[in-house]
Amino acid sequence: SGEGGGDGSGDGSGDGGSPGFIGGIENAIDGGVDWAKEKLGFGGNQGGYNKKLGIKKNAVNTAMSWKAGNIGALDDSATRRLVASTVATESAGGNHTLTNKGGYLGRYQTGAGYLAMTGMIKGGSAAVRAAKARDGYANRSDWDWGLSGGQKRFLKNSNNWANGLSYEKYMNSPELQDIAFQRGTSANYRSLERAGVLRGKSPAQVAGLLKAA
Numbered sequence: 036s037g038e039g040g041g042d043g044s045g046d047g048s049g050d051g052g053s054p055g056f057i058g059g060i061e062n063a064i065d066g067g068v069d070w071a072k073e074k075l076g077f078g079g080n081q082g083g084y085n086k087k088l089g090i091k092k093n094a095v096n097t098a099m100s101w102k103a104g105n106i107g108a109l110d111d112s113a114t115r116r117l118v119a120s121t122v123a124t125e126s127a128g129g130n131h132t133l134t135n136k137g138g139y140l141g142r143y144q145t146g147a148g149y150l151a152m153t154g155m156i157k158g159g160s161a162a163v164r165a166a167k168a169r170d171g172y173a174n175r176s177d178w179d180w181g182l183s184g185g186q187k188r189f190l191k192n193s194n195n196w197a198n199g200l201s202y203e204k205y206m207n208s209p210e211l212q213d214i215a216f217q218r219g220t221s222a223n224y225r226s227l228e229r230a231g232v233l234r235g236k237s238p239a240q241v242a243g244l245l246k247a248a
Contacts, residue, residue, distance in 0.1 A: 093128020103217035107224025113238040131209040137181030153218040223248040
């Protein structure tokens with residue numbers, strides 16, 4: 036797995052076992068979970084609190100198991116904090132089997148356009164644009180296309196995946212999803228860097244910009 040650019044190797048060593056590192060992950064998760072309260076449907080009651088703890092535990096485990104390498108110029112700790120914060124808001128802490136009504140997939144809720152950046156879609160971004168045009172969504176957002184069912188149809192068609200990958204292989208592999216996130220978010224990092232957006236920003240600020248990209 037992991038064909039199409041980047042080797043997803045990183046050994047995930049760094050300072051991943053230190054209490055301070057875990058505390059940093061938990062702080063990142065807390066910010067992300069607070070941001071996603073309404074999306075995930077919990078408030079100040081005990082059930083909501085327990086759900087938040089479950090999400091935090093899952094997100095810590097996802098971040099600690101990360102082996103796909105650093106994102107952009109972020110170090111190991113900052114990369115894992117970004118992973119934890121992202122999965123806390125996108126997939127209840129890293130559920131790799133999750134899909135949503137827009138056809139976005141897995142623990143990072145990746146769509147066809149994002150996956151095209153990673154080299155996992157045959158024909159890259161041009162193929163995704165062509166598919167949207169065929170469906171009558173050339174000038175509409177990927178989300179609108181997804182709600183129509185177009186993105187799901189595209190991703191479920193094995194002919195649209197590169198290097199022997201498929202919807203099923205992607206959805207069954209947390210490791211493959213991690214590789215996609217590393218590649219795609221590193222590509223976003225390079226774009227923001229070229230635009231000068233990251234100049235003078237702290238690692239936490241950079242991670243926030245990457246999460247919003």
